[in-house]
Structure formats: structure tokens, C-alpha cells
Amino acid sequence: MDMRPLKQFLALADTLHFGRASELCHVSPSTLSRTIRQLEESLDAPLFVRDNRHVALTRQGRQFHEYAREALAQWERLQHDLSSASGELAGEISIYCSVTASYSFLYDLLSDFRLRHPRIELKLHTGDPAEAMNRVLAGEEDMAITPRPRSAPGALAFKSLTRSPLVFIAPVEQANWVPATPESPSVEQWQGVPMILSEAGLSRDYANTWFRALGVSPTIYAQVAGHEAIVSMVGLGFGIGVVPKIVLDNSPLAERVRVLPVKPELPYYDVGLCVLNRQLKSPLIQALWETVTER
Numbered sequence: 350m351d352m353r354p355l356k357q358f359l360a361l362a363d364t365l366h367f368g369r370a371s372e373l374c375h376v377s378p379s380t381l382s383r384t385i386r387q388l389e390e391s392l393d394a395p396l397f398v399r400d401n402r403h404v405a406l407t408r409q410g411r412q413f414h415e416y417a418r419e420a421l422a423q424w425e426r427l428q429h430d431l432s433s434a435s436g437e438l439a440g441e442i443s444i445y446c447s448v449t450a451s452y453s454f455l456y457d458l459l460s461d462f463r464l465r466h467p468r469i470e471l472k473l474h475t476g477d478p479a480e481a482m483n484r485v486l487a488g489e490e491d492m493a494i495t496p497r498p499r500s501a502p503g504a505l506a507f508k509s510l511t512r513s514p515l516v517f518i519a520p521v522e523q524a525n526w527v528p529a530t531p532e533s534p535s536v537e538q539w540q541g542v543p544m545i546l547s548e549a550g551l552s553r554d555y556a557n558t559w560f561r562a563l564g565v566s567p568t569i570y571a572q573v574a575g576h577e578a579i580v581s582m583v584g585l586g587f588g589i590g591v592v593p594k595i596v597l598d599n600s601p602l603a604e605r606v607r608v609l610p611v612k613p614e615l616p617y618y619d620v621g622l623c624v625l626n627r628q629l630k631s632p633l634i635q636a637l638w639e640t641v642t643e644r
């Protein structure tokens with residue numbers, strides 16, 4: 350059976366962008382458009398509303414989205430059952446993580462797994478870690494490397510991979526708005542300091558709590574998706590940022606910024622692998638989950 354049309358439909362449904370979806374599926378945008386058109390003709394129903402700038406699922410498209418996901422999951426389970434005599438698992442696992450996590454964790458996480466299960470195809474998607482957990486909850490990804498939230502959803506299982514402190518970073522070159530004594534913070538020092546913070550996520554929550562305790566409403570210079578961009582903007586001298594130290598340690602721009610010895614310190618980032626509890630019934634997901642050693 351050719352499951353590529355379902356995979357291409359799901360890629361477009363998840364990204365709502367023909368260019369990105371075609372890249373993920375390694376096909377041309379025209380091929381992807383033809384596949385979607387053939388699915389719509391077979392179903393005699395529109396799956397997407399699209400124009401030159403926007404793509405959105407129709408009501409029928411949302412129904413077909415549920416079917417496509419379940420059909421692919423059942424296909425993977427069937428592949429496993431029928432190939433069990435060979436002792437090899439076969440199928441696909443999608444993993445979402447930040448760029449930093451992709452080169453900080455994935456080699457150690459996946460190198461042994463690839464040797465044990467060469468017929469399992471791994472799909473890696475990178476982006477803002479603040480989106481990771483919601484993508485798993487929505488069924489857009491099988492697994493994600495993400496910071497553990499203050500209160501984890503009951504539907505998720507979580508394995509810790511490492512802990513990293515959150516730090517304030519400033520440009521190497523001195524600026525008059527950088528607090529002179531960050532170890533003794535005051536309203537006067539931090540009022541008006543240009544801050545570069547994540548749009549959302551745990552680091553933003555902790556930064557907001559820190560400023561609230563100080564009694565300061567932070568001056569937001571920029572809100573960005575992804576901690577790597579914060580390091581870049583701070584290195585260019587646009588303001589002070591808050592990032593996990595693991596991001597700084599792996600950044601090619603680390604020499605352009607410095608860590609401020611701010612007190613009180615921000616809480617640690619507990620970074621780990623998360624998956625839906627019900628997904629652990631999948632032999633493929635279970636195989637990777639059991640490979641990971643919790644730290």
C-alpha cells in the first residue's frame with residue numbers, strides 16, 4: 350500500500366504551508382498540490398480552503414485529519430505485527446525539538462537506537478521549544494524534547510534528560526543600561542532596561558515572575574521564538590536576554606555575550622523527552638522510550 354498521500358496530507362494539515370509541507374515530504378509543491386487534489390476528488394469533498402496567501406482545513410478536512418492519523422498508526426502497528434517474525438521493527442517516528450536540542454541530545458539519544466532498529470525512520474522537526482508540548486498533545490508529533498512544565502498534563506509521560514540553569518545574558522561591550530550590580534537588583538537599575546524575551550514558554554514565565562517579585566514591569570525590546578535568536582540579538586547589543594545556559598554553551602555566538610550574576614537566580618530548566626501515554630502502546634514508540642535512560 351502507498352501511504353504517501355496520507356503522509357503528504359498530514360504534513361500540509363500540520364504546517365498549513367505548501368512550501369514547508371513539500372520540503373518535509375521531499376516532493377515538489379506541484380506534486381503535493383496534485384496529491385491533495387486527487388484526495389479531494391476521491392472523497393468528493395474539499396479538504397483545504399486555499400488562496401495565494403492562506404491555507405486552512407475545512408470541516409471535512411478536519412474529519413479526514415483524524416482518519417489519516419489513525420490509519421497511519423494502524424498501518425505501523427500492522428507492519429510491526431507482520432514483520433515480527435524477522436525480529437525487526439519498521440515504521441516512522443517524528444520528533445520535535447529546538448535547534449540546540451537537535452545537536453545537544455539527539456546524537457546520544459538516537460545513535461544506539463538507529464543501530465538496534467535500522468528499519469525505523471526518524472523524522473526530525475525543529476522550532477520553538479514553547480510549542481513542543483502542544484504539538485505532542487495535538488498529535489502533530491510522536492515525541493518532543495521539551496522543558497518540563499511546572500504542572501505537566503496528565504496525558505503526557507516525561508523522562509528527564511538534563512537540567513540547565515536559566516541565566517541573564519548581556520552584550521560583552523558595556524552599555525549604560527546594563528545594571529551595574531546585578532547581584533543586588535533594584536527597581537532603579539532594571540527600570541527601562543531593554544529586554545529580549547521568548548514570546549512564550551517556561552523561560553518567559555520565570556522571567557515574568559522574577560520581574561514581578563522585583564516590582565518592575567520589564568521594558569520589552571523584542572519577543573522572539575527560540576532561545577538561539579535571543580543570543581544573537583543580545584550579542585548585537587539590542588538588550589538583555591534570558592536563556593537556558595545549555596543554549597549559550599552550544600551557541601556559536603557565546604563569545605559575544607556574558608552572563609550576568611543576577612540574584613536571586615532563576616529556577617533550573619528540566620529538559621526531557623515527552624510522549625502521549627497512549628502512544629507508549631505503539632511498539633515503535635515504546636522501543637525508543639525504553640532506550641532513553643532518565644537522568
